[in-house]
Amino acid sequence: MIRFKPGASRWVPPRFLSRAFTLSVPVAWGATAVAYRMTCPLARDDALGARLVSSAVLCTVVTGLVMHVRGGLLREVRRARAVAEAAQDALLRPPPPRVDGLAVAAVHLPADREARIGGDLYEVIATEHGVRALIGDVRGHGAGALRTVAAVLGSFREAAHDEAELAGVLRRLERAMARHLRERVAAESDPAVAEEFVTVLLLEILPDGEVRALNCGHPWPYRLTGARAEPLARADPLPPLGPFPLPAELPALPCGRLLPGDALVLHTDGAEEARDREGRFFPLQDVLTEVARTRRPTPPGAVLRSVLTALLRHSVDPPKDDVALLVLSDERTIRRPAPDHHERARLRAR
Known part of the structure; x- marks a missing residue:
């Protein structure tokens, strides 16, 4: 027929x-x-x-x-x-250009140029609790890393809307990762799979610009403000998700406010570990400082172009590790106050 x-x-x-x-x-x-x-x-x-x-x-x-x-x-x-x-594009879908007053841009460069499958992940979601962003880095590459990316991103996309507190989102990610590793160990009969882990950084940006973070073994992002680029925080991170249990208490770390015109640059460690012929690491902070000095405000697309141009010029060969960059720029000019405890309870009751 x-x-x-x-x-x-x-x-x-x-x-x-x-x-x-x-x-x-x-x-x-x-x-x-x-x-x-x-x-x-x-x-x-x-x-x-x-x-x-x-x-x-x-x-x-x-x-x-x-x-x-x-x-x-x-x-x-x-x-x-x-x-x-x-499959990679379906999982690591491009973020929308604007999310609740924030301009957004992202790029992912997998280290495996042939398979084009990487272990980096990111997502930005507007929720009733504020804008929530995730960036992470799975150990390894290939199909195994892609399955881990799917487990973590799937859990985040649900938990970001369901959980009122950022700590609740991280707990959901921890349980999803533990369940994923158990299933892989049972399916592959390889005890080494149980040692896999993923570093994640969770950010929450409230309507008044207040930023809160939970960091599990991931590099801190940079804040572009004024004419400088500085780490968003310098606190010691929590252990990565996987074989390491998280502490009982998970208080979100206050990281100040994101002012109109400021930008946050979230990245994976591949961006800072790219080397030149002499073995020198890529000076990401210096490049971002130059971007902040020459551009005000800092459009996310321009930040990505500047960083990628400098990164490819610095690296003789393609980066040996996956590189992911996620830029959030505040384009809001009028702030509305952040909801207080009673207002947030009323919003959750809707």
């Missing part, structure tokens, strides 16, 4: 015809070799010239078979890569 793709006029052959087309080339080459051997007089001639002709014919047949197999393998690799990229 002839089948057509929905909404398209191009004919799609049935599966058995596709397999027949795939086998037709090697069968044809084999039939050519057999026919030459059985019917051509040169194939039975012991003269040197006849042997050279026979060798050339056999080499041509073998080359054709090898090229056909190679072409099939390359097509399979391209299809697998396309599926992996589609």
